[in-house]
């Protein structure tokens with residue numbers, strides 16, 4: 108079959124790498140892609156947030172199956188446009204993608220499903236929000252309701268910070284995303300992510316992972332899109348995961364179906380775990396980046412079969428062939444990220460690295476200039492390895508990173524520390 112993947116990050120390189128290994132894949136196209144993806148697939152320019160543009164590309168290239176990577180095309184209804192044209196695709200409708208695009212929507216679904224999550228309230232005016240915050244006290248969490256590229260959440264440790272966040276959000280710091288604000292109870296505990304395929308009705312977990320959001324070692328410095336990840340995440344034990352499926356995931360999926368907006372795609376659940384129980388922090392309507400890099404490293408070619416089963420509503424008959432393995436990915440970012448950084452520096456040493464089922468460098472912000480690879484994004488490379496133990500995967504990834512010659516980049520040296 109002919110497959111089109113939408114996106115240009117390390118997540119999409121990892122998806123392309125796994126899909127490409129499956130014999131069902133005849134032609135692989137990625138829009139717009141990056142320099143690493145171009146080594147294994149045909150990359151084509153396209154405004155992937157525009158359903159008409161994606162549909163035109165899919166029809167022109169005779170595409171049988173579309174995999175949507177990022178959240179923006181999902182929130183814009185690209186999956187709806189494709190399905191309306193009878194092109195099979197992996198990813199939720201715009202209505203179902205509200206689980207990521209609106210925090211208050213998610214909280215309403217959780218309440219209806221009786222799923223454990225933080226107590227919350229929604230505000231459209233600063234006065235009542237501040238009154239609520241004064242009543243509840245700090246620590247407390249303030250969230251812009253809409254999509255804010257991962258920056259719309261303020262965990263306020265004192266009252267002053269909380270009230271300031273209200274002024275900032277209603278002052279327009281997050282644009283339209285902040286015209287509604289959710290104020291939430293602060294939850295304490297260990298965070299982990301759970302990835303679950305849903306076909307509208309059936310659910311199938313495909314792995315756990317832990318991200319590293321802060322830019323510097325020891326979880327210091329500002330938040331980023333994620334500086335590294337590993338899978339599995341031992342804090343999300345089988346027992347806690349099974350309970351979360353029964354108490355959180357399946358009830359929310361059932362509630363989405365009951366509302367007439369069944370959820371089809373991957374549900375990325377962020378949990379806060381304490382005293383043997385998970386509570387929901389948030390849902391994302393897509394795969395995580397960089398978590399996908401470790402999930403795909405572990406799943407390999409079967410990832411395509413699972414995504415097809417998901418799109419075709421037959422997850423009840425699908426199963427994951429688990430290997431007793433571990434994977435880790437270390438993000439190599441441009442100096443200055445997540446602040447401003449320069450573009451165009453040259454990365455050397457990639458050609459000499461091993462590339463096999465245990466070692467891969469997934470590209471994120473890269474561009475090929477002739478035969479050289481240049482850095483053109485904040486997060487640039489995802490150095491990824493698999494092993495029988497997390498330590499082995501860790502040592503393999505860091506050995507690869509030492510052989511990359513890129514003085515303009517930096518990486519965290521402690522990825523996986525929580526589990527090592």
Ligand code: AMP
Nearest residue numbers: 225248260262291292293294377388389
């Ligand atoms: P979100 O975008 O909702 O995932 O929030 C981003 C980050 O903020 C999460 O990964 C948590 O670290 C933190 N966070 C969000 N909500 C809460 C909460 N209710 N209690 C504590 N931390 C939270």
Ligand code: GLY
Nearest residue numbers: 332333395396397
């Ligand atoms: N790694 C965090 C995310 O994909 O949202």
